[in-house]
Amino acid sequence: MADPTEPVRTRAEIAAAIRAFSPAQWARLRAIAGHYHALGCPMEAKDLLQEAFRRALDERSCPVSVDIVRFLDLAMRSIRDGELKRAKRRPVLVSPSPAEGAPAPDAIDPAPNAEERLTAADEDGARERERQEVIGLFADDLAAQVIVEGMMEGTRGEDLRALTDLDPTAYQSKRRLIRRRIEKAIQGIKK
Amino acid sequence: MTTNSNDARDALRRLADALAEDVLSAPDSEILEEAAEIHGDPAKLAADMLKLFEQTMSEQGKERLAAAREAVLADRRQPAAVVRLPPAEARRRLQQLIAADPETARKLTVAARKGEGLSDDDVQSMLEDFEELGVTLPGDTEGPEK
Structure with missing residues:
Protein backbone atom coordinates (compact mmCIF):
# COMPACT_ATOMS: atom_id res chain seq x y z
CA MET A 1 0.00 0.00 0.00
CA ALA A 2 1.37 3.40 -0.96
CA ASP A 3 2.21 5.76 1.86
CA PRO A 4 0.13 8.92 1.25
CA THR A 5 2.63 11.01 3.22
CA GLU A 6 5.57 9.96 1.08
CA PRO A 7 6.89 12.82 -1.07
CA VAL A 8 6.41 12.50 -4.81
CA ARG A 9 8.74 13.41 -7.65
CA THR A 10 8.11 16.60 -9.57
CA ARG A 11 7.50 16.57 -13.31
CA ALA A 12 11.05 17.86 -13.87
CA GLU A 13 12.52 15.13 -11.65
CA ILE A 14 10.64 12.42 -13.52
CA ALA A 15 11.79 13.82 -16.88
CA ALA A 16 15.38 14.05 -15.66
CA ALA A 17 15.29 10.47 -14.39
CA ILE A 18 13.94 9.21 -17.72
CA ARG A 19 16.56 11.15 -19.68
CA ALA A 20 19.24 9.50 -17.55
CA PHE A 21 18.04 5.94 -18.30
CA SER A 22 20.74 3.42 -19.14
CA PRO A 23 20.43 1.27 -22.29
CA ALA A 24 19.31 -1.62 -20.05
CA GLN A 25 16.50 0.46 -18.57
CA TRP A 26 15.32 1.50 -22.03
CA ALA A 27 15.54 -2.12 -23.18
CA ARG A 28 13.38 -3.22 -20.24
CA LEU A 29 10.74 -0.66 -21.04
CA ARG A 30 10.69 -1.58 -24.72
CA ALA A 31 10.41 -5.29 -23.89
CA ILE A 32 7.52 -4.71 -21.48
CA ALA A 33 5.63 -2.52 -23.96
CA GLY A 34 6.16 -5.23 -26.58
CA HIS A 35 4.70 -7.90 -24.30
CA TYR A 36 1.64 -5.83 -23.45
CA HIS A 37 0.98 -5.10 -27.09
CA ALA A 38 1.58 -8.63 -28.33
CA LEU A 39 -0.53 -10.21 -25.61
CA GLY A 40 -3.76 -8.33 -26.07
CA CYS A 41 -3.31 -4.56 -25.79
CA PRO A 42 -4.79 -2.95 -28.91
CA MET A 43 -2.27 -0.07 -28.76
CA GLU A 44 1.04 -0.35 -30.57
CA ALA A 45 4.06 -0.63 -28.26
CA LYS A 46 5.33 2.85 -29.17
CA ASP A 47 1.92 4.45 -28.66
CA LEU A 48 1.63 2.69 -25.33
CA LEU A 49 5.03 4.04 -24.30
CA GLN A 50 4.19 7.58 -25.38
CA GLU A 51 0.90 7.53 -23.52
CA ALA A 52 2.72 6.19 -20.44
CA PHE A 53 5.25 9.05 -20.67
CA ARG A 54 2.39 11.56 -20.90
CA ARG A 55 0.56 10.18 -17.91
CA ALA A 56 3.74 9.73 -15.89
CA LEU A 57 4.59 13.39 -16.39
CA ASP A 58 1.17 14.95 -15.98
CA GLU A 59 -1.32 12.67 -14.31
CA ARG A 60 0.22 10.07 -12.05
CA SER A 61 2.06 10.62 -8.78
CA CYS A 62 5.44 8.98 -8.52
CA PRO A 63 6.58 8.47 -4.90
CA VAL A 64 10.31 9.04 -4.55
CA SER A 65 10.89 5.45 -3.46
CA VAL A 66 9.37 3.94 -6.63
CA ASP A 67 11.73 2.94 -9.40
CA ILE A 68 10.91 4.96 -12.54
CA VAL A 69 10.95 1.95 -14.86
CA ARG A 70 8.46 0.23 -12.55
CA PHE A 71 6.42 3.45 -12.43
CA LEU A 72 6.23 3.54 -16.24
CA ASP A 73 5.41 -0.16 -16.29
CA LEU A 74 2.45 0.46 -13.98
CA ALA A 75 1.32 3.36 -16.17
CA MET A 76 1.41 1.11 -19.26
CA ARG A 77 -0.46 -1.60 -17.39
CA SER A 78 -3.16 0.84 -16.39
CA ILE A 79 -3.50 2.11 -19.99
CA ARG A 80 -3.64 -1.47 -21.30
CA ASP A 81 -6.32 -2.41 -18.73
CA GLY A 82 -8.38 0.63 -19.72
CA GLU A 83 -8.14 -0.29 -23.40
CA LEU A 84 -9.16 -3.88 -22.67
CA LYS A 85 -12.15 -2.74 -20.63
CA ARG A 86 -13.21 -0.42 -23.42
CA ALA A 87 -12.93 -3.24 -25.93
CA LYS A 88 -15.09 -5.46 -23.70
CA ARG A 89 -17.85 -2.85 -23.29
CA ARG A 90 -18.13 -1.97 -26.97
CA PRO A 91 -20.92 0.63 -26.69
CA VAL A 92 -22.47 1.61 -29.99
CA LEU A 93 -23.74 4.98 -31.19
CA VAL A 94 -27.24 4.73 -32.65
CA SER A 95 -29.75 7.32 -33.73
CA PRO A 96 -33.19 6.64 -32.24
CA SER A 97 -36.24 7.53 -34.32
CA PRO A 98 -36.70 11.25 -33.90
CA ALA A 99 -40.01 12.85 -33.01
CA GLU A 100 -41.54 14.44 -36.06
CA GLY A 101 -39.32 17.25 -37.28
CA ALA A 102 -36.97 17.06 -34.32
CA PRO A 103 -33.33 16.16 -34.74
CA ALA A 104 -32.47 12.96 -32.92
CA PRO A 105 -29.67 13.07 -30.40
CA ASP A 106 -27.15 10.25 -30.51
CA ALA A 107 -27.60 7.72 -27.75
CA ILE A 108 -25.60 4.81 -26.42
CA ASP A 109 -27.18 1.47 -27.20
CA PRO A 110 -25.65 -1.22 -25.00
CA ALA A 111 -27.02 -4.02 -27.17
CA PRO A 112 -24.73 -4.75 -30.12
CA ASN A 113 -26.27 -5.43 -33.52
CA ALA A 114 -25.63 -8.56 -35.56
CA GLU A 115 -22.58 -7.13 -37.34
CA GLU A 116 -21.05 -5.97 -34.08
CA ARG A 117 -21.72 -9.33 -32.50
CA LEU A 118 -19.87 -10.98 -35.40
CA THR A 119 -16.92 -8.58 -35.00
CA ALA A 120 -16.84 -9.25 -31.27
CA ALA A 121 -16.96 -12.98 -31.91
CA ASP A 122 -14.07 -12.60 -34.38
CA GLU A 123 -12.04 -10.72 -31.79
CA ASP A 124 -12.84 -13.25 -29.10
CA GLY A 125 -11.90 -16.05 -31.45
CA ALA A 126 -8.62 -14.28 -32.27
CA ARG A 127 -7.74 -13.97 -28.57
CA GLU A 128 -8.44 -17.64 -28.00
CA ARG A 129 -6.28 -18.57 -30.99
CA GLU A 130 -3.48 -16.38 -29.65
CA ARG A 131 -3.72 -18.11 -26.30
CA GLN A 132 -3.48 -21.50 -27.98
CA GLU A 133 -0.58 -20.34 -30.16
CA VAL A 134 1.39 -19.17 -27.14
CA ILE A 135 0.86 -22.48 -25.39
CA GLY A 136 1.76 -24.23 -28.65
CA LEU A 137 5.17 -22.54 -28.65
CA PHE A 138 6.09 -24.93 -25.84
CA ALA A 139 4.68 -28.12 -27.27
CA ASP A 140 8.16 -29.66 -27.03
CA ASP A 141 8.71 -28.68 -23.40
CA LEU A 142 6.15 -29.88 -20.90
CA ALA A 143 7.63 -28.01 -17.91
CA ALA A 144 7.62 -24.72 -19.83
CA GLN A 145 4.06 -25.34 -20.99
CA VAL A 146 2.91 -25.98 -17.42
CA ILE A 147 4.60 -22.74 -16.28
CA VAL A 148 3.04 -20.72 -19.13
CA GLU A 149 -0.42 -22.08 -18.38
CA GLY A 150 0.15 -21.37 -14.69
CA MET A 151 1.11 -17.77 -15.53
CA MET A 152 -2.06 -17.47 -17.57
CA GLU A 153 -4.06 -18.68 -14.59
CA GLY A 154 -2.42 -16.11 -12.36
CA THR A 155 -0.35 -18.58 -10.32
CA ARG A 156 2.79 -16.97 -8.92
CA GLY A 157 6.06 -17.48 -7.12
CA GLU A 158 6.68 -20.73 -5.31
CA ASP A 159 3.19 -22.02 -6.17
CA LEU A 160 4.09 -21.76 -9.83
CA ARG A 161 7.42 -23.53 -9.37
CA ALA A 162 5.67 -26.24 -7.38
CA LEU A 163 3.66 -27.14 -10.50
CA THR A 164 6.91 -28.46 -11.94
CA ASP A 165 9.68 -30.72 -10.61
CA LEU A 166 12.30 -28.05 -11.27
CA ASP A 167 14.77 -26.78 -8.67
CA PRO A 168 14.95 -22.96 -8.26
CA THR A 169 17.87 -22.56 -10.67
CA ALA A 170 16.34 -24.72 -13.38
CA TYR A 171 13.02 -22.96 -12.83
CA GLN A 172 14.57 -19.50 -13.33
CA SER A 173 16.33 -20.74 -16.42
CA LYS A 174 13.01 -22.09 -17.74
CA ARG A 175 11.29 -18.78 -17.18
CA ARG A 176 14.03 -17.07 -19.10
CA LEU A 177 13.59 -19.54 -21.94
CA ILE A 178 9.84 -18.82 -21.92
CA ARG A 179 10.38 -15.08 -22.11
CA ARG A 180 12.89 -15.32 -24.94
CA ARG A 181 10.79 -17.72 -26.94
CA ILE A 182 7.73 -15.52 -26.66
CA GLU A 183 9.75 -12.42 -27.54
CA LYS A 184 11.16 -14.14 -30.62
CA ALA A 185 7.69 -15.30 -31.63
CA ILE A 186 6.42 -11.72 -31.27
CA GLN A 187 9.23 -10.51 -33.53
CA GLY A 188 8.44 -13.29 -36.01
CA ILE A 189 4.83 -12.14 -36.20
CA LYS A 190 5.91 -8.53 -36.80
CA LYS A 191 8.32 -9.46 -39.65
CA MET B 1 -7.66 -24.12 -17.53
CA ASP B 41 22.43 -2.44 -31.05
CA PRO B 42 21.02 -1.61 -27.55
CA ALA B 43 22.68 1.82 -27.69
CA LYS B 44 20.69 2.61 -30.83
CA LEU B 45 17.53 1.27 -29.20
CA ALA B 46 18.20 3.56 -26.22
CA ALA B 47 18.72 6.54 -28.55
CA ASP B 48 15.48 5.77 -30.41
CA MET B 49 13.57 5.46 -27.15
CA LEU B 50 14.99 8.72 -25.83
CA LYS B 51 13.93 10.37 -29.09
CA LEU B 52 10.40 9.02 -28.58
CA PHE B 53 10.38 10.47 -25.08
CA GLU B 54 11.63 13.87 -26.27
CA GLN B 55 8.99 13.84 -29.01
CA THR B 56 6.32 13.26 -26.36
CA MET B 57 7.73 16.10 -24.25
CA SER B 58 7.75 18.41 -27.24
CA GLU B 59 4.15 17.55 -28.19
CA GLN B 60 3.12 18.10 -24.59
CA GLY B 61 4.95 21.41 -24.55
CA LYS B 62 3.07 22.52 -27.66
CA GLU B 63 -0.25 21.41 -26.14
CA ARG B 64 0.53 23.33 -22.94
CA LEU B 65 1.50 26.41 -24.92
CA ALA B 66 -1.69 26.21 -26.97
CA ALA B 67 -3.73 25.81 -23.78
CA ALA B 68 -1.98 28.81 -22.20
CA ARG B 69 -2.56 30.87 -25.34
CA GLU B 70 -6.23 29.91 -25.34
CA ALA B 71 -6.51 30.86 -21.66
CA VAL B 72 -5.01 34.28 -22.37
CA LEU B 73 -7.40 34.84 -25.30
CA ALA B 74 -10.35 33.72 -23.19
CA ASP B 75 -9.23 36.14 -20.51
CA ARG B 76 -9.03 38.97 -23.04
CA ARG B 77 -12.52 38.17 -24.29
CA GLN B 78 -13.87 38.67 -20.76
CA PRO B 79 -15.05 42.25 -20.22
CA ALA B 80 -12.67 44.14 -17.94
CA ALA B 81 -13.79 44.20 -14.35
CA VAL B 82 -14.96 47.75 -13.75
CA VAL B 83 -14.73 48.95 -10.19
CA ARG B 84 -17.21 51.67 -9.36
CA LEU B 85 -16.05 53.96 -6.59
CA PRO B 86 -18.45 55.97 -4.42
CA PRO B 87 -19.16 59.26 -6.30
CA ALA B 88 -17.30 61.53 -3.86
CA GLU B 89 -14.27 59.30 -3.81
CA ALA B 90 -14.37 58.98 -7.61
CA ARG B 91 -14.33 62.80 -8.00
CA ARG B 92 -11.49 63.11 -5.48
CA ARG B 93 -9.49 60.47 -7.34
CA LEU B 94 -10.14 62.14 -10.69
CA GLN B 95 -8.83 65.47 -9.33
CA GLN B 96 -5.76 63.73 -7.94
CA LEU B 97 -5.09 62.06 -11.28
CA ILE B 98 -5.48 65.33 -13.15
CA ALA B 99 -3.08 67.00 -10.72
CA ALA B 100 -0.63 64.17 -10.97
CA ASP B 101 -0.61 64.05 -14.79
CA PRO B 102 -1.01 67.56 -16.27
CA GLU B 103 0.02 66.26 -19.69
CA THR B 104 -3.07 64.10 -19.96
CA ALA B 105 -5.21 66.64 -18.14
CA ARG B 106 -4.43 69.26 -20.83
CA LYS B 107 -6.30 67.09 -23.32
CA LEU B 108 -9.48 67.33 -21.25
CA THR B 109 -12.01 70.16 -21.37
CA VAL B 110 -11.86 72.90 -18.77
CA ALA B 111 -15.02 71.56 -17.13
CA ALA B 112 -13.55 68.16 -17.00
CA ARG B 113 -10.29 69.49 -15.58
CA LYS B 114 -12.22 71.12 -12.78
CA GLY B 115 -14.58 68.22 -12.44
CA GLU B 116 -17.48 70.65 -12.81
CA GLY B 117 -20.72 69.76 -14.57
CA LEU B 118 -19.72 66.16 -14.84
CA SER B 119 -22.20 63.46 -13.94
CA ASP B 120 -21.10 60.58 -11.75
CA ASP B 121 -21.07 58.42 -14.88
CA ASP B 122 -18.79 60.92 -16.66
CA VAL B 123 -16.40 60.83 -13.72
CA GLN B 124 -16.41 57.03 -13.69
CA SER B 125 -15.86 56.93 -17.44
CA MET B 126 -12.89 59.31 -17.17
CA LEU B 127 -11.36 57.25 -14.39
CA GLU B 128 -11.60 54.23 -16.66
CA ASP B 129 -9.96 56.23 -19.47
CA PHE B 130 -7.09 57.15 -17.15
CA GLU B 131 -6.72 53.55 -16.12
CA GLU B 132 -6.63 52.39 -19.73
CA LEU B 133 -3.97 55.01 -20.45
CA GLY B 134 -1.98 53.63 -17.55
CA VAL B 135 -2.13 56.84 -15.55
CA THR B 136 -1.96 55.99 -11.88
CA LEU B 137 -1.40 57.70 -8.58
CA PRO B 138 1.72 57.17 -6.49
CA GLY B 139 0.94 54.23 -4.24
CA ASP B 140 -1.35 52.54 -6.82
CA THR B 141 -0.17 49.04 -7.59
CA GLU B 142 -2.85 47.92 -9.99
CA GLY B 143 -4.75 51.05 -10.85
CA PRO B 144 -7.51 52.32 -8.61
CA GLU B 145 -8.25 50.62 -5.37
CA LYS B 146 -10.39 47.57 -5.96
Whole structure:
Protein backbone atom coordinates (compact mmCIF):
# COMPACT_ATOMS: atom_id res chain seq x y z
CA MET A 1 0.00 0.00 0.00
CA ALA A 2 1.37 3.40 -0.96
CA ASP A 3 2.21 5.76 1.86
CA PRO A 4 0.13 8.92 1.25
CA THR A 5 2.63 11.01 3.22
CA GLU A 6 5.57 9.96 1.08
CA PRO A 7 6.89 12.82 -1.07
CA VAL A 8 6.41 12.50 -4.81
CA ARG A 9 8.74 13.41 -7.65
CA THR A 10 8.11 16.60 -9.57
CA ARG A 11 7.50 16.57 -13.31
CA ALA A 12 11.05 17.86 -13.87
CA GLU A 13 12.52 15.13 -11.65
CA ILE A 14 10.64 12.42 -13.52
CA ALA A 15 11.79 13.82 -16.88
CA ALA A 16 15.38 14.05 -15.66
CA ALA A 17 15.29 10.47 -14.39
CA ILE A 18 13.94 9.21 -17.72
CA ARG A 19 16.56 11.15 -19.68
CA ALA A 20 19.24 9.50 -17.55
CA PHE A 21 18.04 5.94 -18.30
CA SER A 22 20.74 3.42 -19.14
CA PRO A 23 20.43 1.27 -22.29
CA ALA A 24 19.31 -1.62 -20.05
CA GLN A 25 16.50 0.46 -18.57
CA TRP A 26 15.32 1.50 -22.03
CA ALA A 27 15.54 -2.12 -23.18
CA ARG A 28 13.38 -3.22 -20.24
CA LEU A 29 10.74 -0.66 -21.04
CA ARG A 30 10.69 -1.58 -24.72
CA ALA A 31 10.41 -5.29 -23.89
CA ILE A 32 7.52 -4.71 -21.48
CA ALA A 33 5.63 -2.52 -23.96
CA GLY A 34 6.16 -5.23 -26.58
CA HIS A 35 4.70 -7.90 -24.30
CA TYR A 36 1.64 -5.83 -23.45
CA HIS A 37 0.98 -5.10 -27.09
CA ALA A 38 1.58 -8.63 -28.33
CA LEU A 39 -0.53 -10.21 -25.61
CA GLY A 40 -3.76 -8.33 -26.07
CA CYS A 41 -3.31 -4.56 -25.79
CA PRO A 42 -4.79 -2.95 -28.91
CA MET A 43 -2.27 -0.07 -28.76
CA GLU A 44 1.04 -0.35 -30.57
CA ALA A 45 4.06 -0.63 -28.26
CA LYS A 46 5.33 2.85 -29.17
CA ASP A 47 1.92 4.45 -28.66
CA LEU A 48 1.63 2.69 -25.33
CA LEU A 49 5.03 4.04 -24.30
CA GLN A 50 4.19 7.58 -25.38
CA GLU A 51 0.90 7.53 -23.52
CA ALA A 52 2.72 6.19 -20.44
CA PHE A 53 5.25 9.05 -20.67
CA ARG A 54 2.39 11.56 -20.90
CA ARG A 55 0.56 10.18 -17.91
CA ALA A 56 3.74 9.73 -15.89
CA LEU A 57 4.59 13.39 -16.39
CA ASP A 58 1.17 14.95 -15.98
CA GLU A 59 -1.32 12.67 -14.31
CA ARG A 60 0.22 10.07 -12.05
CA SER A 61 2.06 10.62 -8.78
CA CYS A 62 5.44 8.98 -8.52
CA PRO A 63 6.58 8.47 -4.90
CA VAL A 64 10.31 9.04 -4.55
CA SER A 65 10.89 5.45 -3.46
CA VAL A 66 9.37 3.94 -6.63
CA ASP A 67 11.73 2.94 -9.40
CA ILE A 68 10.91 4.96 -12.54
CA VAL A 69 10.95 1.95 -14.86
CA ARG A 70 8.46 0.23 -12.55
CA PHE A 71 6.42 3.45 -12.43
CA LEU A 72 6.23 3.54 -16.24
CA ASP A 73 5.41 -0.16 -16.29
CA LEU A 74 2.45 0.46 -13.98
CA ALA A 75 1.32 3.36 -16.17
CA MET A 76 1.41 1.11 -19.26
CA ARG A 77 -0.46 -1.60 -17.39
CA SER A 78 -3.16 0.84 -16.39
CA ILE A 79 -3.50 2.11 -19.99
CA ARG A 80 -3.64 -1.47 -21.30
CA ASP A 81 -6.32 -2.41 -18.73
CA GLY A 82 -8.38 0.63 -19.72
CA GLU A 83 -8.14 -0.29 -23.40
CA LEU A 84 -9.16 -3.88 -22.67
CA LYS A 85 -12.15 -2.74 -20.63
CA ARG A 86 -13.21 -0.42 -23.42
CA ALA A 87 -12.93 -3.24 -25.93
CA LYS A 88 -15.09 -5.46 -23.70
CA ARG A 89 -17.85 -2.85 -23.29
CA ARG A 90 -18.13 -1.97 -26.97
CA PRO A 91 -20.92 0.63 -26.69
CA VAL A 92 -22.47 1.61 -29.99
CA LEU A 93 -23.74 4.98 -31.19
CA VAL A 94 -27.24 4.73 -32.65
CA SER A 95 -29.75 7.32 -33.73
CA PRO A 96 -33.19 6.64 -32.24
CA SER A 97 -36.24 7.53 -34.32
CA PRO A 98 -36.70 11.25 -33.90
CA ALA A 99 -40.01 12.85 -33.01
CA GLU A 100 -41.54 14.44 -36.06
CA GLY A 101 -39.32 17.25 -37.28
CA ALA A 102 -36.97 17.06 -34.32
CA PRO A 103 -33.33 16.16 -34.74
CA ALA A 104 -32.47 12.96 -32.92
CA PRO A 105 -29.67 13.07 -30.40
CA ASP A 106 -27.15 10.25 -30.51
CA ALA A 107 -27.60 7.72 -27.75
CA ILE A 108 -25.60 4.81 -26.42
CA ASP A 109 -27.18 1.47 -27.20
CA PRO A 110 -25.65 -1.22 -25.00
CA ALA A 111 -27.02 -4.02 -27.17
CA PRO A 112 -24.73 -4.75 -30.12
CA ASN A 113 -26.27 -5.43 -33.52
CA ALA A 114 -25.63 -8.56 -35.56
CA GLU A 115 -22.58 -7.13 -37.34
CA GLU A 116 -21.05 -5.97 -34.08
CA ARG A 117 -21.72 -9.33 -32.50
CA LEU A 118 -19.87 -10.98 -35.40
CA THR A 119 -16.92 -8.58 -35.00
CA ALA A 120 -16.84 -9.25 -31.27
CA ALA A 121 -16.96 -12.98 -31.91
CA ASP A 122 -14.07 -12.60 -34.38
CA GLU A 123 -12.04 -10.72 -31.79
CA ASP A 124 -12.84 -13.25 -29.10
CA GLY A 125 -11.90 -16.05 -31.45
CA ALA A 126 -8.62 -14.28 -32.27
CA ARG A 127 -7.74 -13.97 -28.57
CA GLU A 128 -8.44 -17.64 -28.00
CA ARG A 129 -6.28 -18.57 -30.99
CA GLU A 130 -3.48 -16.38 -29.65
CA ARG A 131 -3.72 -18.11 -26.30
CA GLN A 132 -3.48 -21.50 -27.98
CA GLU A 133 -0.58 -20.34 -30.16
CA VAL A 134 1.39 -19.17 -27.14
CA ILE A 135 0.86 -22.48 -25.39
CA GLY A 136 1.76 -24.23 -28.65
CA LEU A 137 5.17 -22.54 -28.65
CA PHE A 138 6.09 -24.93 -25.84
CA ALA A 139 4.68 -28.12 -27.27
CA ASP A 140 8.16 -29.66 -27.03
CA ASP A 141 8.71 -28.68 -23.40
CA LEU A 142 6.15 -29.88 -20.90
CA ALA A 143 7.63 -28.01 -17.91
CA ALA A 144 7.62 -24.72 -19.83
CA GLN A 145 4.06 -25.34 -20.99
CA VAL A 146 2.91 -25.98 -17.42
CA ILE A 147 4.60 -22.74 -16.28
CA VAL A 148 3.04 -20.72 -19.13
CA GLU A 149 -0.42 -22.08 -18.38
CA GLY A 150 0.15 -21.37 -14.69
CA MET A 151 1.11 -17.77 -15.53
CA MET A 152 -2.06 -17.47 -17.57
CA GLU A 153 -4.06 -18.68 -14.59
CA GLY A 154 -2.42 -16.11 -12.36
CA THR A 155 -0.35 -18.58 -10.32
CA ARG A 156 2.79 -16.97 -8.92
CA GLY A 157 6.06 -17.48 -7.12
CA GLU A 158 6.68 -20.73 -5.31
CA ASP A 159 3.19 -22.02 -6.17
CA LEU A 160 4.09 -21.76 -9.83
CA ARG A 161 7.42 -23.53 -9.37
CA ALA A 162 5.67 -26.24 -7.38
CA LEU A 163 3.66 -27.14 -10.50
CA THR A 164 6.91 -28.46 -11.94
CA ASP A 165 9.68 -30.72 -10.61
CA LEU A 166 12.30 -28.05 -11.27
CA ASP A 167 14.77 -26.78 -8.67
CA PRO A 168 14.95 -22.96 -8.26
CA THR A 169 17.87 -22.56 -10.67
CA ALA A 170 16.34 -24.72 -13.38
CA TYR A 171 13.02 -22.96 -12.83
CA GLN A 172 14.57 -19.50 -13.33
CA SER A 173 16.33 -20.74 -16.42
CA LYS A 174 13.01 -22.09 -17.74
CA ARG A 175 11.29 -18.78 -17.18
CA ARG A 176 14.03 -17.07 -19.10
CA LEU A 177 13.59 -19.54 -21.94
CA ILE A 178 9.84 -18.82 -21.92
CA ARG A 179 10.38 -15.08 -22.11
CA ARG A 180 12.89 -15.32 -24.94
CA ARG A 181 10.79 -17.72 -26.94
CA ILE A 182 7.73 -15.52 -26.66
CA GLU A 183 9.75 -12.42 -27.54
CA LYS A 184 11.16 -14.14 -30.62
CA ALA A 185 7.69 -15.30 -31.63
CA ILE A 186 6.42 -11.72 -31.27
CA GLN A 187 9.23 -10.51 -33.53
CA GLY A 188 8.44 -13.29 -36.01
CA ILE A 189 4.83 -12.14 -36.20
CA LYS A 190 5.91 -8.53 -36.80
CA LYS A 191 8.32 -9.46 -39.65
CA MET B 1 -7.66 -24.12 -17.53
CA THR B 2 -9.25 -21.36 -19.58
CA THR B 3 -12.41 -22.15 -21.43
CA ASN B 4 -13.93 -19.01 -23.00
CA SER B 5 -12.92 -15.86 -24.83
CA ASN B 6 -12.97 -13.51 -21.86
CA ASP B 7 -10.82 -16.02 -20.05
CA ALA B 8 -8.49 -16.04 -23.06
CA ARG B 9 -8.17 -12.26 -22.91
CA ASP B 10 -7.51 -12.36 -19.16
CA ALA B 11 -5.10 -15.28 -19.59
CA LEU B 12 -3.01 -13.29 -22.09
CA ARG B 13 -3.13 -10.23 -19.84
CA ARG B 14 -1.91 -12.24 -16.84
CA LEU B 15 0.85 -13.81 -18.92
CA ALA B 16 1.98 -10.35 -20.07
CA ASP B 17 2.05 -9.15 -16.46
CA ALA B 18 4.14 -12.15 -15.37
CA LEU B 19 6.58 -11.61 -18.25
CA ALA B 20 6.85 -7.92 -17.36
CA GLU B 21 7.77 -8.91 -13.80
CA ASP B 22 10.48 -11.18 -15.19
CA VAL B 23 11.81 -8.38 -17.39
CA LEU B 24 11.94 -6.03 -14.39
CA SER B 25 13.82 -8.49 -12.21
CA ALA B 26 16.25 -9.88 -14.82
CA PRO B 27 19.89 -8.74 -14.64
CA ASP B 28 21.00 -5.97 -17.03
CA SER B 29 23.28 -8.33 -18.95
CA GLU B 30 20.37 -10.63 -19.81
CA ILE B 31 18.12 -7.78 -20.86
CA LEU B 32 20.81 -6.21 -23.05
CA GLU B 33 21.58 -9.55 -24.66
CA GLU B 34 17.90 -10.08 -25.48
CA ALA B 35 17.51 -6.53 -26.75
CA ALA B 36 20.52 -7.01 -29.04
CA GLU B 37 18.99 -10.20 -30.45
CA ILE B 38 15.64 -8.54 -31.13
CA HIS B 39 16.36 -4.87 -31.87
CA GLY B 40 20.06 -4.86 -32.78
CA ASP B 41 22.43 -2.44 -31.05
CA PRO B 42 21.02 -1.61 -27.55
CA ALA B 43 22.68 1.82 -27.69
CA LYS B 44 20.69 2.61 -30.83
CA LEU B 45 17.53 1.27 -29.20
CA ALA B 46 18.20 3.56 -26.22
CA ALA B 47 18.72 6.54 -28.55
CA ASP B 48 15.48 5.77 -30.41
CA MET B 49 13.57 5.46 -27.15
CA LEU B 50 14.99 8.72 -25.83
CA LYS B 51 13.93 10.37 -29.09
CA LEU B 52 10.40 9.02 -28.58
CA PHE B 53 10.38 10.47 -25.08
CA GLU B 54 11.63 13.87 -26.27
CA GLN B 55 8.99 13.84 -29.01
CA THR B 56 6.32 13.26 -26.36
CA MET B 57 7.73 16.10 -24.25
CA SER B 58 7.75 18.41 -27.24
CA GLU B 59 4.15 17.55 -28.19
CA GLN B 60 3.12 18.10 -24.59
CA GLY B 61 4.95 21.41 -24.55
CA LYS B 62 3.07 22.52 -27.66
CA GLU B 63 -0.25 21.41 -26.14
CA ARG B 64 0.53 23.33 -22.94
CA LEU B 65 1.50 26.41 -24.92
CA ALA B 66 -1.69 26.21 -26.97
CA ALA B 67 -3.73 25.81 -23.78
CA ALA B 68 -1.98 28.81 -22.20
CA ARG B 69 -2.56 30.87 -25.34
CA GLU B 70 -6.23 29.91 -25.34
CA ALA B 71 -6.51 30.86 -21.66
CA VAL B 72 -5.01 34.28 -22.37
CA LEU B 73 -7.40 34.84 -25.30
CA ALA B 74 -10.35 33.72 -23.19
CA ASP B 75 -9.23 36.14 -20.51
CA ARG B 76 -9.03 38.97 -23.04
CA ARG B 77 -12.52 38.17 -24.29
CA GLN B 78 -13.87 38.67 -20.76
CA PRO B 79 -15.05 42.25 -20.22
CA ALA B 80 -12.67 44.14 -17.94
CA ALA B 81 -13.79 44.20 -14.35
CA VAL B 82 -14.96 47.75 -13.75
CA VAL B 83 -14.73 48.95 -10.19
CA ARG B 84 -17.21 51.67 -9.36
CA LEU B 85 -16.05 53.96 -6.59
CA PRO B 86 -18.45 55.97 -4.42
CA PRO B 87 -19.16 59.26 -6.30
CA ALA B 88 -17.30 61.53 -3.86
CA GLU B 89 -14.27 59.30 -3.81
CA ALA B 90 -14.37 58.98 -7.61
CA ARG B 91 -14.33 62.80 -8.00
CA ARG B 92 -11.49 63.11 -5.48
CA ARG B 93 -9.49 60.47 -7.34
CA LEU B 94 -10.14 62.14 -10.69
CA GLN B 95 -8.83 65.47 -9.33
CA GLN B 96 -5.76 63.73 -7.94
CA LEU B 97 -5.09 62.06 -11.28
CA ILE B 98 -5.48 65.33 -13.15
CA ALA B 99 -3.08 67.00 -10.72
CA ALA B 100 -0.63 64.17 -10.97
CA ASP B 101 -0.61 64.05 -14.79
CA PRO B 102 -1.01 67.56 -16.27
CA GLU B 103 0.02 66.26 -19.69
CA THR B 104 -3.07 64.10 -19.96
CA ALA B 105 -5.21 66.64 -18.14
CA ARG B 106 -4.43 69.26 -20.83
CA LYS B 107 -6.30 67.09 -23.32
CA LEU B 108 -9.48 67.33 -21.25
CA THR B 109 -12.01 70.16 -21.37
CA VAL B 110 -11.86 72.90 -18.77
CA ALA B 111 -15.02 71.56 -17.13
CA ALA B 112 -13.55 68.16 -17.00
CA ARG B 113 -10.29 69.49 -15.58
CA LYS B 114 -12.22 71.12 -12.78
CA GLY B 115 -14.58 68.22 -12.44
CA GLU B 116 -17.48 70.65 -12.81
CA GLY B 117 -20.72 69.76 -14.57
CA LEU B 118 -19.72 66.16 -14.84
CA SER B 119 -22.20 63.46 -13.94
CA ASP B 120 -21.10 60.58 -11.75
CA ASP B 121 -21.07 58.42 -14.88
CA ASP B 122 -18.79 60.92 -16.66
CA VAL B 123 -16.40 60.83 -13.72
CA GLN B 124 -16.41 57.03 -13.69
CA SER B 125 -15.86 56.93 -17.44
CA MET B 126 -12.89 59.31 -17.17
CA LEU B 127 -11.36 57.25 -14.39
CA GLU B 128 -11.60 54.23 -16.66
CA ASP B 129 -9.96 56.23 -19.47
CA PHE B 130 -7.09 57.15 -17.15
CA GLU B 131 -6.72 53.55 -16.12
CA GLU B 132 -6.63 52.39 -19.73
CA LEU B 133 -3.97 55.01 -20.45
CA GLY B 134 -1.98 53.63 -17.55
CA VAL B 135 -2.13 56.84 -15.55
CA THR B 136 -1.96 55.99 -11.88
CA LEU B 137 -1.40 57.70 -8.58
CA PRO B 138 1.72 57.17 -6.49
CA GLY B 139 0.94 54.23 -4.24
CA ASP B 140 -1.35 52.54 -6.82
CA THR B 141 -0.17 49.04 -7.59
CA GLU B 142 -2.85 47.92 -9.99
CA GLY B 143 -4.75 51.05 -10.85
CA PRO B 144 -7.51 52.32 -8.61
CA GLU B 145 -8.25 50.62 -5.37
CA LYS B 146 -10.39 47.57 -5.96
